[in-house]
Amino acid sequence: MKVFANGSETIIFVFLGISAIDKTIWVWNTGFILLTLLFIFVYRFIGESFQLSYRLVPLDFVEQLILGYGGLRGAVAYGLAAMLDETKVKEKNLMVCTTLIVVYFTVILQVSAQSFMFGCCCL
Known part of the structure; x- marks a missing residue:
């Protein structure tokens, strides 16, 4: 299963x-695009905080921040x-373009910052 998962992710x-070119x-x-990124941040943190309120073992603030920033x-x-059917x-192309920007933003910038934050917090 792990091979299939890694292969699918690579594809x-x-x-x-x-698609980016x-x-x-x-x-x-x-x-x-900016409003999309803002709403993604806001609703991600709202959703995570709602889900974390029902945990039996609470997470500390740093773990919540990393989870919400993921x-x-x-x-x-x-x-x-x-x-989407054109x-x-x-505005299908606008949706695809915005989705690509969000994906690149979250994969490149957020993961880099998250790795930095997690590395600093664990020292």
Whole structure:
């Protein structure tokens, strides 16, 4: 199962990389992208804090911060955005572009910052 999981993840990220250089899907809307990132942060922390309130073994603040900051990794979100029907959703390319930006933001920036935070907290 682990081999299948790693293989699937590799294929997904190769597909994301190939999609990133396709110039036809890049429809840029800075406000939409920034609001999307903001809402992802806000609702991620709200969801995590709601779930953590029902834990029998409570997590300390640093563990909660790392869990809430973990973010979205993007395979499912990208798949859903790519499957949108252009005849029904006129802004499909904006959705795909925004999803790619969010995936790259969470995979590259958030993971790097999270690794740094976790490394500093464990010293």
